[in-house]
Amino acid sequence: MQLIKNYIAGELKEPAKKKYLDNVEPATGQVYSQIPNSTAEDLELAVEAAEKVQPSWAGLSLEKRAEILMKVADAIDDHSNELAKAEAIDNGKPFSLAKAVDIYRASANIRFFAQAITQFSSESHAMGDEAINYTLRDPVGVVGCISPWNLPLYLFTWKIAPALAAGNAVIAKPSEVTPMTAFLLSKICIEAGLPAGVLNILHGDGPSIGDPLTTHPKIKAISFTGGTSTGAHISKVTAGMFKKLSLELGGKNPTLVFADCDFEDTVSNVVRAAFSNQGQICLCGSRIYIERPIYEKFKQAFIQKVQALKVGDPLQEDTQHGALVSKPHMEKVLSYIELAQEEGGNILTGGKQVTLEGRCEKGYFVEPTVIEGLDNDCRTNQEEIFGPVCTIMPFDTDEEAVTLANGTQYGLASSIWTNDLKRAHRVAKQIEAGIVWVNCWLLRDLRTPFGGVKNSGVGREGGLEALRFFTETKNVCIKYS
């Protein structure tokens, strides 16, 4: 049984209250490690260490800070196989996906922000011959980063990298459901020579450590990715504390397939958009609208490709569809499939739990599921399922497609598949979402603003937006005479 520890003041530490949670491997259903359920006592130690070191971390030259972060990125690459295996075991995702996407992106995040900070600049505003204003951007100080279980190291580093690059000291909390790669990162940071206290990693659940972290008076900014209801809770408990909040929340993303799309390429990518990571990405396209003239043809080709996805042990090289992250999550997903049927949906493929043989016989596997025949307003099409379940629906006009796409409380991402450039521009402008992909999905340029509108969140991550979030601005106005 592996024992995970917190990372505080540069050291691996047991939690003050010695309370632990079980950590389960979703592909087998077995407990394989224990993680600290940290408390306010651990947080105090972390805040003290962070406060102490932050001025000297911020005082390093940008080049030096970037150099240290680059060493962390290099060390992630050196350990990429170990990290990918750990991610596959901890989360249930296929090893191949963890290696190519999650771990690749983790080091890319750190490398990107290490370079970005050396290019970061602020504005000046001249007032004719009278005066000049310039804006200083200082680190916020001690900041909090909270990440979810679906892309564990990918999203953990997506938050801590800009925070650290901007000169803050960080208290970070990975999901208690997938703590392992953040724990391995603590060891990597020690190996790479990150100064003690600059990054502190506290493990545990929301009530035990999440709430103390978000409400700690010395933590002045919180970057959170997770469910919309947790985001709402964080907004509520921090109200009146005047913290900076960046909330990247859920999605119920539309995929709009027009009759003039590149058919084969679109079918493959729409499958990828719906089912990557077992549909557990906030950007997954789970509502698929297809222009009526190609509806039947698309439906057949889509189902064929979905049925060809290989469900299996995440550690096997050829597995394309692994386990869902936990038993409660699997039960939630299966309950939505039941609900869809009650709401009149017809299951075209999938719909059931998969029982594998051997090592994974008790794992949390669910077939990739496609449903048709539902109204846009039903719960299945309105609520975030966050699993391998999508619905398909026909549409007749561009206007109808846009209305259907915009008809939820969410507004994170969307994708449009067409060869008509004018339509692509027009529809992209009309869609209520923070991100619109045209003829692609999850094609990421880390410089671009990332985040959602409506109930999908507040604020933007990525590029300069993230560096601005993790800094405080001060305007200096100088009169010439």
Ligand SMILES: NC(=O)C1=CN([C@@H]2O[C@H](COP(=O)(O)OP(=O)(O)OC[C@H]3O[C@@H](n4cnc5c(N)ncnc54)[C@H](O)[C@@H]3O)[C@@H](O)[C@H]2O)C=CC1
């Ligand atoms: N990126 C996304 O859009 C994600 C969406 N979800 C959605 O949320 C649903 C619930 O999943 P959960 O794992 O329960 O997500 P969650 O929102 O509870 O978890 C995300 C992170 O927030 C932390 N957290 C939980 N309660 C907290 C609190 N009171 N204060 C501070 N931090 C807290 C968790 O420990 C975890 O690190 C999923 O079924 C899915 O629909 C979940 C994870 C990621």
Ligand SMILES: O=C(O)/C=C/C=C(\O)C(=O)O
């Ligand atoms: O930044 C990205 O490329 C992807 C982010 C995905 C999420 O935030 C998510 O699934 O929660």
